[in-house]
Amino acid sequence: MNHYYTKNSNLKSKEIDIYFKINEKSFHFKTDNGVFSKSGLDFGSRLLIESVLKLDTYDNVLDLGCGYGPIGIIYKYFNNQSKVTMLDINDRATDLSVKNCKINQQDVAVINNDGFEGIGQIFDLIITNPPIRTGKKTIYKLFEESYKYLNDKGQLIFVMNKQQGALSAIRFCEGIYKNVAVINKKSGFIIVQCTK
Numbered sequence: 001m002n003h004y005y006t007k008n009s010n011l012k013s014k015e016i017d018i019y020f021k022i023n024e025k026s027f028h029f030k031t032d033n034g035v036f037s038k039s040g041l042d043f044g045s046r047l048l049i050e051s052v053l054k055l056d057t058y059d060n061v062l063d064l065g066c067g068y069g070p071i072g073i074i075y076k077y078f079n080n081q082s083k084v085t086m087l088d089i090n091d092r093a094t095d096l097s098v099k100n101c102k103i104n105q106q107d108v109a110v111i112n113n114d115g116f117e118g119i120g121q122i123f124d125l126i127i128t129n130p131p132i133r134t135g136k137k138t139i140y141k142l143f144e145e146s147y148k149y150l151n152d153k154g155q156l157i158f159v160m161n162k163q164q165g166a167l168s169a170i171r172f173c174e175g176i177y178k179n180v181a182v183i184n185k186k187s188g189f190i191i192v193q194c195t196k
Contacts (some may be wrong), residue, residue, distance in 0.1 A: 013092070022049060022074050029100045031068050035093045041070055044189050045129045048159040049074050051184040051191040058082055058125035062149070064142065065128050069097035075127065076106045085109040087119070116145045123149055126156045132164050140172055147176050147196060156194040166190040
């Protein structure tokens, strides 16, 4: 069975266009079968984006598990001076991300990769709506590896639903990061900021 968190080029393609607003700015994205939240921007990602946009600007940003690209592209739009990289294991997701960068006229690097392997840079901010269905082991590994790819005082910011293990994820991150704080929460979704 194909999932959005695997390589799934063989899944039948049926691209659709979606439209939504963030901070009064309209965005247009293409999505497809086999990518996360293909019918529209999901609540967790929206809350994550809106929360991160209220923070200081970061110079070097990674959207980890970018899907079709909304988090990284929207971050870049509102922080044009930032260098943004988007990464995903899913071939279709990264192909869509490249298209969506063009549609939204944003200069963002897109990498098709399984986690951090071969990533030769470190970041000031790593943003992620982690792939919950992969299970705790995979998600916690991403949180651990993120630490190694952050600058001094760099931050990992993620969204997770309380019912899907947010509180235990916070406790796990407290064992790795110098400071872990909840910076926003709404309708069961929690935005967590982990500082190296």
